[in-house]
Structures are given as structure tokens and as C-alpha cells.
Amino acid sequence: MNNNTPTNIPTMSKFLKLAHKFNSFYLNGPKRKECCAFIVDGVQVGLVRAAVISELSRYPNVFIVNPNSVILNPAFRDYEERSAHIDSVLRDMKDKQLFVTLKGWRDECYEVRTMFADQPLLKMDRSATCLFGICNYGVDINGYVNHPSKGLCIWLQQRSLTKQTWPGKWDNMVAGGLSVGNSVIKTAHKEGEEEASLTGDLLKNLKSAGTVSFFYESERGLFPDTEFVFDLELPLDFTPCNQDNEVEKFELLTANETVNRILTPDFKTTSCPVIVDFLIRHGIITPENEPRFPELVELLHVPLQSFYTNRNDEKYSKNGLPDTL
Amino acid sequence: MNNNTPTNIPTMSKFLKLAHKFNSFYLNGPKRKECCAFIVDGVQVGLVRAAVISELSRYPNVFIVNPNSVILNPAFRDYEERSAHIDSVLRDMKDKQLFVTLKGWRDECYEVRTMFADQPLLKMDRSATCLFGICNYGVDINGYVNHPSKGLCIWLQQRSLTKQTWPGKWDNMVAGGLSVGNSVIKTAHKEGEEEASLTGDLLKNLKSAGTVSFFYESERGLFPDTEFVFDLELPLDFTPCNQDNEVEKFELLTANETVNRILTPDFKTTSCPVIVDFLIRHGIITPENEPRFPELVELLHVPLQSFYTNRNDEKYSKNGLPDTL
Numbered sequence: 001m002n003n004n005t006p007t008n009i010p011t012m013s014k015f016l017k018l019a020h021k022f023n024s025f026y027l028n029g030p031k032r033k034e035c036c037a038f039i040v041d042g043v044q045v046g047l048v049r050a051a052v053i054s055e056l057s058r059y060p061n062v063f064i065v066n067p068n069s070v071i072l073n074p075a076f077r078d079y080e081e082r083s084a085h086i087d088s089v090l091r092d093m094k095d096k097q098l099f100v101t102l103k104g105w106r107d108e109c110y111e112v113r114t115m116f117a118d119q120p121l122l123k124m125d126r127s128a129t130c131l132f133g134i135c136n137y138g139v140d141i142n143g144y145v146n147h148p149s150k151g152l153c154i155w156l157q158q159r160s161l162t163k164q165t166w167p168g169k170w171d172n173m174v175a176g177g178l179s180v181g182n183s184v185i186k187t188a189h190k191e192g193e194e195e196a197s198l199t200g201d202l203l204k205n206l207k208s209a210g211t212v213s214f215f216y217e218s219e220r221g222l223f224p225d226t227e228f229v230f231d232l233e234l235p236l237d238f239t240p241c242n243q244d245n246e247v248e249k250f251e252l253l254t255a256n257e258t259v260n261r262i263l264t265p266d267f268k269t270t271s272c273p274v275i276v277d278f279l280i281r282h283g284i285i286t287p288e289n290e291p292r293f294p295e296l297v298e299l300l301h302v303p304l305q306s307f308y309t310n311r312n313d314e315k316y317s318k319n320g321l322p323d324t325l
Numbered sequence: 326m327n328n329n330t331p332t333n334i335p336t337m338s339k340f341l342k343l344a345h346k347f348n349s350f351y352l353n354g355p356k357r358k359e360c361c362a363f364i365v366d367g368v369q370v371g372l373v374r375a376a377v378i379s380e381l382s383r384y385p386n387v388f389i390v391n392p393n394s395v396i397l398n399p400a401f402r403d404y405e406e407r408s409a410h411i412d413s414v415l416r417d418m419k420d421k422q423l424f425v426t427l428k429g430w431r432d433e434c435y436e437v438r439t440m441f442a443d444q445p446l447l448k449m450d451r452s453a454t455c456l457f458g459i460c461n462y463g464v465d466i467n468g469y470v471n472h473p474s475k476g477l478c479i480w481l482q483q484r485s486l487t488k489q490t491w492p493g494k495w496d497n498m499v500a501g502g503l504s505v506g507n508s509v510i511k512t513a514h515k516e517g518e519e520e521a522s523l524t525g526d527l528l529k530n531l532k533s534a535g536t537v538s539f540f541y542e543s544e545r546g547l548f549p550d551t552e553f554v555f556d557l558e559l560p561l562d563f564t565p566c567n568q569d570n571e572v573e574k575f576e577l578l579t580a581n582e583t584v585n586r587i588l589t590p591d592f593k594t595t596s597c598p599v600i601v602d603f604l605i606r607h608g609i610i611t612p613e614n615e616p617r618f619p620e621l622v623e624l625l626h627v628p629l630q631s632f633y634t635n636r637n638d639e640k641y642s643k644n645g646l647p648d649t650l
Contacts, residue, residue, distance in 0.1 A: 117617045137619075184612040208611035211622045226619045228612055281606055286533035287509040287553055292442045294462075294551045294630055297536045301626035305619055 014263050015276060015285060016292050019299035022269050025217035025224075026302045035222070037308070038132050039071045040082065040121045043114050044308040047133035047222055055098055059089050072122075082122035083109075090128045101127050101220045104164030109180045110136060115305050116226070123180050127164075130221025135304055139187045140274045141174035141206065141230045143196065143240065144282075145252065152282055154258045154275070155240055157195070158248040159268065165220075168248065169268040170261055172275065173240060174198070175227075184228045195247060196240035198232070207231045209281065212273040213304045224304050227274055231281075255284045273300050339588050340601060340610060341617050344624035347594050350542035350549075351627045360547070362633070363457050364396045365407065365446045368439050369633040372458035372547055380423055384414050397447075407447035408434075415453045426452050426545045429489030434505045435461060440630050441551070448505050452489075455546025460629055463552045464512045465599045466499035466531065468521065468559050469607075470577065477607055479583045479600070480565055482520070483573040484593065493573065494593040495586055497600065498565060499523070500552075509553045520572060521565035523557070532556045534606065537598040538629045549629050552599055556606075580609045598625050 020027055029035065029047075036053060038046035048056065048070050056063040056070055062085050064071040076082045094102040104127045111120035112134050129136055143155035155173040159166055176191035178184065188206060192198035209231045216223040240250045253261060259279065262272050277300050279285045287293040345352055354360065354372075361378055363371035373381065373395050381388040381395055387410050389396040401407045419427040429452045436445035437459050454461055468480035480498040484491055501516035503509065513531060517523035534556045541548040565575040578586060584604065587597050602625050604610045612618040 115617075116619045207608040208605075208613075209608065210605050211619050213619065213623060228618070280533075280535050283532040283534065288533075292440075293553070294441045294536050294538065298538060298626050298628050298630050301623055303623050303628065305623050 013292070015290060015296055016299075018263065018269075018272050018276065019214075019296055022214045022216050022272055023299055023302060024215075025222055026215035026299075029215070029217055029222070035133065036066075037069045038134075039069050040112065041072075041074070043121075045112050045114050045121060045132075045134060046129075046308070048131070049222065052099075052131050055093060056089075059092075062086070062089050079120060079122055083124065086122060086124050086128075090125060099131060099221075101130055103127075108177075110134065110177065111180055114308055120180075126177055126179065130223055133222035133224060135224040135226060135307075137178040137184075138225065138227045139174075139176055139178060139184055139191060139230070140172045140227050140271075141188060141192055141196075141198075141232050142209075142274065142278045143173035143198075143232050143234050144278075145234050145236055147236065147254075150254050152255045152284065153252050154255065154278070155196075155234065155250055155252050156258070156261065157240070157242075157250050160246050160248050163246060166268040166270075168266075170264075170266050171268045171271045173250065175271060175274070178228075188228070188230055192232075194244040195242060196250070197243055198240070202232065202234065202238070205232055210277070212277045212300045213302050214270070214273050214300065215302060215304065215307070216270050223270060224307065225270060226304055229274055229277060231278070255279065255282075259284070276300060338615075338617070340615060340621055341624075343588065343594075343597050343601065344539075344621055347539045347541050347597055348624055348627060349540075350547055351540035351624075354540070354542055354547070360458070361391075362394045363459075364394050365437065366397075366399070368446075370437050370439050370446065370457075370459060371454075371633070373456070374547065377424075377456045380418060381414075384417075387411070387414050404445060404447055408449065411447060411449050411453075415450060424456060424546075426455055428452075433502075435459065435502065436505055439633055445505075451502055451504065455548055458547035458549060460549040460551060460632075462503040462509075463550065464499075464501055464503060464509055464516060464555070465497045465552050465596075466513060466517055466521075466523075466555045466557050467534075467599065467603045468498035468523075468557050468565065469603075470559055470561055472561065472579075475579050477580045477609065478577050479580065479603070480521075480559065480575055480577050481583070481586065482565070482567075482575050485571050485573050488571060491593040491595075493591075495589075495591050496593045496596045498575065500596060500599075503553075513553070513555055517557075519569040520567060521575070522568055523565070527557065527559065527563065530557055535602070537602045537625045538627050539595075539598050539625065540627060540629065540632070541595050548595060549632065550595060551629055554599055554602060556603070580604065580607075584609070601625060 035047040035049055037044045038048050057065045062073055076085055094105055106126050108126050109123040110126045110129050112122045113120045145153045147153045157171050157173055159169050159171050161168045174191050174195045176187055178187050209229045211226050211228055213226045262275050360372040360374055362369045363373050382390045387398055401410055419430055431451050433451050434448040435451045435454050437447045438445045470478045472478045482496050482498055484494050484496050486493045499516050499520045503512050534554045536551050536553055538551045587600050
């Protein structure tokens with residue numbers, strides 16, 4: 001094994017507990033059978049919980065509510081028309097203060113589609129996607145240092161105390177959502193500059209390293225999430241510096257300290273998968289110290305791209321009724 | 326992006342075709358509903374195809390064949406007893422030349438269990454596990470070089486022309502199955518020495534990097550497979566040298582040449598996931614050159630650890646009848 005591997009990693013079964021926590025919906029949600037498919041243009045793009053369905057049923061010109069599905073009115077012909085109707089409903093619900101997540105209205109939209117490579121069917125404010133179980137995409141940069149005496153060290157950020165979501169929690173050095181009009185690599189560069197003052201010279205060493213996929217659920221909503229992961233080895237004398245006031249502070253941790261930090265409740269649950277994946281790819285969490293290693297790796301890459309397409313054996317016609325009827 | 330990224334990678338959708346090929350059962354098998362659950366001690370550990378079921382039904386003292394399941398006789402009380410009965414059936418079937426895979430009898434056993442961390446329920450010859458859809462575990466070492474002018478280069482092996490399976494095909498530098506009594510790291514060291522003459526000094530740099538999981542099917546049988554993946558950076562002047570006559574030759578390829586090689590039919594299909602994962606983790610296949618990147622990553626980590634436990638809503642009692650009856 002490489003020499004950087006720490007010898008006294010805390011109990012490894014804790015990683016599996018963490019993987020169950022950030023996959024709370026993937027592992028338990030489907031069994032409950034509480035959610036309805038959200039259908040746009042004949043395909044499932046999300047899931048809606050009962051509390052949301054009862055509110056959506058107040059907008060019968062926009063949503064057709066069936067026993068097992070909520071269908072966006074198929075009379076809306078294209079991306080723009082669908083987006084506009086959804087936007088007006090969401091703004092109305094926001095004004096009525098129906099859902100806590102809409103308090104964090106962002107004026108920044110995410111694309112809605114079944115699979116990442118599909119043409120988007122509509123866009124909606126990023127604060128609202130969790131009400132519809134829309135898959136979110138984001139970008140994360142693992143900033144790390146190969147320290148001459150401490151071995152592998154990892155830069156973490158503490159989120160600003162005034163952030164709408166997860167205020168004050170520890171997080172990856174750089175992370176940001178993939179909003180409408182931005183490519184993966186453009187988002188990585190933009191967030192790297194804004195959140196940590198990564199210059200063009202440093203960003204030249206940015207290395208794409210895969211994705212993580214998981215499906216989290218909280219009181220706020222449903223969060224199927226795929227993060228595009230980048231590694232960035234940084235010089236020993238570099239210190240990240242925030243420009244957008246979204247960061248409280250940065251800290252450089254050893255691998256062992258990072259392990260301990262992500263196992264505390266002070267770490268943003270939905271940022272743990274990126275760190276766990278990093279610790280696995282860099283030989284810190286291994287089959288020798290984690291007996292359920294294959295299971296842990298699989299729970300970092302749950303099949304979100306086929307989650308909605310496989311779930312219906314039925315195909316939905318555009319008027320919202322199953323074709324099999 | 327890092328400077329080693331090749332600029333003219335061949336059409337990236339070919340990687341997805343490859344992922345569909347090595348996941349032929351995962352993507353298509355369950356829909357066919359042709360296979361029966363293989364049950365040992367009340368839990369599903371595999372799947373059996375119709376052609377195998379009809380032969381197993383000739384051994385009614387060993388297997389109870391029901392419409393939807395094949396149950397190993399619950400009268401066999403422990404690991405040793407189960408293993409001995411299965412072994413005698415398999416040797417009989419081998420002598421009768423019923424299945425091509427048994428021609429490659431190895432006198433080397435794999436453990437049988439539902440999940441990797443579970444206590445094994447029995448062992449069986451590795452040539453037979455594909456008849457029962459038992460999950461195989463293996464170890465792979467990606468040997469690579471950071472070449473001063475060519476960038477990232479990867480050592481591949483050509484398999485011996487006399488091997489029972491995939492003779493003459495191109496393969497990872499080092500790969501081997503996890504047989505009874507060997508740990509992951511011990512197998513990595515053993516195979517590294519036997520297949521490529523990796524010395525202790527070189528193996529010190531061995532770095533655990535994760536797993537890949539996929540579910541392949543061929544005429545020979547069903548192959549759910551999880552490979553423990555290791556990376557090993559090698560000195561420029563090192564050349565692997567085979568000691569066990571299982572290798573025809575080794576070749577050092579650039580990243581581009583490796584991409585082209587795995588896309589040919591000359592590469593062992595079930596070794597491609599490890600290489601594709603390596604090319605993703607090292608920034609060669611990226612979201613910029615592979616539009617269906619999240620899907621590709623997910624197909625390298627399909628949920629095998631929960632594949633059999635999730636598939637039955639029914640629980641099987643030890644006499645082989647569903648508890649719900």
C-alpha cells in the first residue's frame with residue numbers, strides 16, 4: 001500500500017452508516033410507495049410526495065393529478081411554455097409560504113430531463129427541484145496537497161453562517177450546481193474562481209475524476225444528485241480565499257482529520273459522497289480497513305440515470321394515462 | 326484540464342456501447358424473466374438459467390426445483406456439507422460434458438454468499454459459478470507510467486493462447502480471482518508477482534483505488550462480477566515479465582492507444598470496466614468528451630451487492646417455499 005495510508009482510521013462501518021444517510025431515499029423511499037411519478041411529455045422526470053401533490057392539485061390547468069402520477073399539462077407545447085407555467089405556480093406557492101425550500105428562491109434555474117444527455121423539457125428554480133424529485137447536477141473540486149511530512153491533506157470549507165441551506169456546515173473546498181446555460185467544465189472554473197480564488201494557472205491542473213450519484217431525502221424534499229468530481233493538487237503555499245461571501249473559512253486537514261470531520265454532524269450530509277469517493281480513489285479507505293468496501297463503492301454510484309426510466313414498466317402517453325389502459 | 330488529456334479520442338458513445346456489452350445481463354436479463362433464484366439457507370445467492378435447471382433436477386437429493394426457485398437441500402447443515410454435495414454434482418456434470426464451462430475445471434474454489442461481507446455459505450469450483458450466477462470477486466492492477474513525452478501510458482497483457490477462457494485476448498496488466506482463503510491484498514501481491522514479476526519494492530507503491538461492478542452474460546453462463554482495483558505507477562525502465570505461462574506478452578500503450586485497443590474485439594470484454602474506470606479516474610474520459618458520462622460511470626458500479634437481496638420481495642424459508650405462502 002502507499003505510504004500515505006493512515007494506520008488508525010476510525011471504525012469503518014461508520015462509512016456505511018454515512019452512505020445509508022446520504023442515500024436515505026434510495027434505500028427506503030421506493031418501499032414506502034408514497035410518492036407519485038412526475039410526468040412531462042410522456043416521460044417520468046421526477047417524484048412528488050403527498051404534501052406536494054395536494055398543493056399541486058390546486059392548479060388543475062397546470063397539473064393533472066392521477067392516483068399514481070402527476071402530469072404536467074400536455075397542452076404546453078415546448079420548453080418555454082412549460083417553464084413559464086411551472087414558474088408561475090412556484091412563485092404563487094412561494095408567496096403563500098407553503099414550502100420551506102421556496103424561502104431560498106435563487107433566481108437561478110436547473111434543467112429538467114430524465115437523463116443527463118437528454119434534451120431538457122423545461123427549467124425550474126433550483127430551490128424547487130426537490131419538491132418534484134428532479135435530478136440535480138453539480139460540480140465539486142477536491143483541493144489537496146501532498147504534504148512532505150503529513151502526507152495527503154485536503155482543503156475543506158466551512159459554509160457561510162448566512163447560507164439558506166446547511167449554514168455553517170463543513171463542505172468540499174469548491175462545490176456548485178450546474179445551472180441553465182453552463183457546461184460542467186465552465187461551472188468548475190467559475191466556482192473555483194468565486195469560491196476559492198483558483199487562478200487560471202492553478203486550474204490548468206484540474207483533473208476530471210468521475211461522478212458520484214446518490215438519492216437523499218429530508219423534510220425539505222427529495223434530492224437525487226449527481227456530482228461531477230474534479231481533483232486539483234495544490235502547491236504547499238497556496239491558501240484558498242473566498243470572493244463571493246458564501247464561505248466562512250477554509251482549513252487544510254490531514255486524511256485522518258478529514259475522515260473524522262465527515263463523520264461528525266458538522267459536515268453537510270450531501271457533500272460526504274464526494275469526500276468518501278476521494279478517500280477511496282486515493283487509497284485511504286480500502287478493502288483492508290472497510291469490510292463492506294464493494295457495498296460502499298456501489299452506494300456512491302447508485303443508478304440514478306435509470307432510476308425513473310426503469311421504475312415504470314408502464315409507458316405514459318402524453319395525456320397522462322398509462323398506454324396499457 | 327490536465328495536459329495529458331488526448332485531444333482526439335475516438336467517438337465517445339462507443340464507451341457506452343461497451344458498457345452495455347459488459348452489462349448484457351444487468352440491462353436485459355431481468356426483463357426476460359427466464360432465470361430462477363438460487364437459494365441457499367433461505368437467502369438468494371444466485372440465478373439459474375433454464376438449461377441448467379433441467380440438469381439440476383436430475384439430482385433431487387441435492388436440489389429442490391420449484392417453479393421460481395432452485396433450493397439447495399436445506400438438510401445440508403453447514404459450509405462443508407453443502408460444498409461437498411455441490412462438488413459431487415459438479416464433478417458428475419463435468420464427466421458427462423454437459424456444460425462447456427466445466428471443461429475449464431480449475432481445482433480452485435470461490436466462496437458463495439449474498440454480499441461480500443457475509444459469512445460464506447459454501448464454496449464451489451470457479452469454473453462452475455457462472456452456472457449459478459454466483460458473484461465473482463477479483464483483483465486488478467493497473468500498471469502505468471507517466472512518460473515524459475507520451476504522457477500517461479498503460480501496461481496491458483495479451484493472455485496466453487492456451488488459456489481456457491478468452492485465449493489470446495488483450496487484458497489488464499495483472500488480474501486474478503479471489504479464491505478461498507485469500508484476502509484482497511494478498512491476491513493482489515500474489516498475482517502481481519506471478520503474472521508480471523512485480524517485486525516487493527514496486528508493490529510498496531500499490532494504491533487501492535476502488536471497485537468496479539458489472540453483470541455480464543454469455544453462452545457460457547451468468548457473470549456478476551466485482552473487481553477490486555489497484556493502481557501502480559511504474560518506473561520508466563520497468564518491463565513486466567510473466568512467471569506462470571499465462572501471459573503471451575506485455576505492451577505499453579499510450580492513453581489513446583489504450584482507448585482504441587479496448588474498443589476492438591481483441592480485448593477481453595469483462596476486463597474493459599477496469600480500464601474504462603482507470604481512464605475516467607485519470608481524466609482521459611471526461612464529461613467534455615463523453616456526453617453520457619454519468620450513465621457510463623453508473624454502469625461501472627451497478628448495484629450487485631443488493632441485486633439478489635432487493636430482487637425478492639418474498640423471503641424464502643429454509644425449506645425453499647416463500648414465507649408468504
